[in-house]
Structure formats: structure tokens, C-alpha cells
Amino acid sequence: MPRSGLARRHVTVRQGNDLRQGEDWLAEEAPVELRYNGESFAVMMATPADLEDFAYGFSLTEGRVARAGDIRGVAIHEQLEGYVVDVDAGEVEGVDEDSARLLPGRSGCGLCGSRHLEDVLHPLARVPDGPLLEPHALERALEGLAPHQQLNSQTGAVHAAAWASPAGEILLVREDVGRHNALDKLLGALTRAGTDLRGGFVLVTSRASYEMVTKAASLGVGVLAAISAPTALAVTLAQSCHLTLTGFVRPGRHVVYSHPQRLSDMAQAP
Structure with a gap:
């Protein structure tokens, strides 16, 4: 069942001298644990919607896989504490106990759990020449x-x-x-x-x-x-x-x- 990323909570609103009771929509924020072939790699705080897309994007931008086709499947399990995203990526090279990012990651942090300086700054390949954007x-x-x-x-x-x-x-x-x-x-x-x-x-x-x-x-x-x-x-x-x-x-x-x-x-x- 798709997750909306929304939750309702009871609130009290003050406007001038008046108080009223009501409900408000809030964005969900939950721990999301990413596992590769059953092994934990990272825990990130995220909105639990579009988690399949998150699994693919995170895997690619963090270098866990070289291409989307390397991912054979993604399974999402909701638990009391949060969500577990199991990524079946076949043989994932370079994942061992020392490289695992097992520290919780805050929603505003892209570095949480990185253990070595070389994990943070590394040379980037030149991007393609396109596109040429139209004016405005x-x-x-x-x-x-x-x-x-x-x-x-x-x-x-x-x-x-x-x-x-x-x-x-x-x-x-x-x-x-x-x-x-x-x-x-x-x-x-x-x-x-x-x-x-x-x-x-x-x-x-x-x-x-x-x-x-x-x-x-x-x-x-x-x-x-x-x-x-x-x-x-x-x-x-x-x-x-x-x-x-x-x-x-x-x-x-x-x-x-x-x-x-x-x-x-x-x-x-x-």
C-alpha cells in the first residue's frame, strides 16, 4: 500500500484572543534502514513515501550499485520503530563491516555515518555537455x-x-x-x-x-x-x-x- 508521508495530529490554535481545537496535517519523519543483501548499511531519517525511488537513488548516488539494473528487487517492511528497505543487489562490491554506515543519519545531513575522509570528498567524473536550456x-x-x-x-x-x-x-x-x-x-x-x-x-x-x-x-x-x-x-x-x-x-x-x-x-x- 503506498505511503502518503502525511500524519494528522491534534492542535490548539490561537488567533487573537480566541482559542480553538482542531487537527493539522504534518509531514512524517521516520528512521529508514537500508539493507543490502540482508546487511545493514545506513539509517536515514526520511519521509516514508516513494521509498522504492529512494532505494534506487540512494544506491546509485552513494555508489552501492553501478547501474539501476544491478538492483534485482526492493522490499519494504514497516516496523514499530520505522521502515526497513531491503535491496537485493546481487554481489555488492566493497561492502564490509568497516564501510557500513550504521550511525543514524539526520534528515538534513548527507554525511551522517561516513567513516573516512575519502568517503566524503572524491573526484567527480565530467558530466555530459547537454542540455542547452531555453531562455527563462x-x-x-x-x-x-x-x-x-x-x-x-x-x-x-x-x-x-x-x-x-x-x-x-x-x-x-x-x-x-x-x-x-x-x-x-x-x-x-x-x-x-x-x-x-x-x-x-x-x-x-x-x-x-x-x-x-x-x-x-x-x-x-x-x-x-x-x-x-x-x-x-x-x-x-x-x-x-x-x-x-x-x-x-x-x-x-x-x-x-x-x-x-x-x-x-x-x-x-x-
């Missing part, structure tokens, strides 16, 4: 995003990661309390559908931290646009792997931090 594509995507944020419209508490066409049409959205989880869910859904990631761009309702750049670039996304700011390390990584990184996406304005050649109205910029 980022604006169109931003304007068209809100109607697709169904979970956030009811709770006001979750991030979104959206896939858009070069013209700025929103094609797919995934949501989660954690920005990294939302991006993993989106990338997982796109990969499961066989989408050519050279044919569009990603828009996220968060800052562009280096983890977001790493996840997007690892699957060949050429353009990552963020509503908030990037970090200095995110810009450095984007420059090194030839990813176009934009931040502060607003109506009529955005800031390009690396490789503007994929934006048709900025293609001649340095």
Missing part, C-alpha cells in the same frame, strides 16, 4: 513547481526536487523532509523510468551543498538549480566536473556560479 527556463520551472508540491502544500515542512525539460516544464517531483532524500528519490524515479538525464535539469527547494552537487553529477545531471545559495565547496566541485550550478533562483533573477554555457541566454558568458 529556470523561471518557468520555479513558477510551475508549487502545484506539484502536494506534500508541502499540506504541511509546509518538506523539500522538493524537480526534474524539468530544457524549456522549464516540470515533469516530475519528489518530496522529503531531507533535501538529500528528496534528490535521491527524484534521481531514483528518473533512473527507474530510464530517463535520459542529459535531457533536462534539476531544481531543488534548498541550498546547493556539495552533497547535492555530488549526487546530481554522479548520475550525469548537467544543470542543478537551487532556490537558495550554494556553498563554496559546491561551486568548486561543480566547476571541476563541468556542472552548471545556479542559485537564488527567483522570478526574473538567478545567479550562475559555474559553466553558464548551458543557459542559452548566457552561453557567451565567461
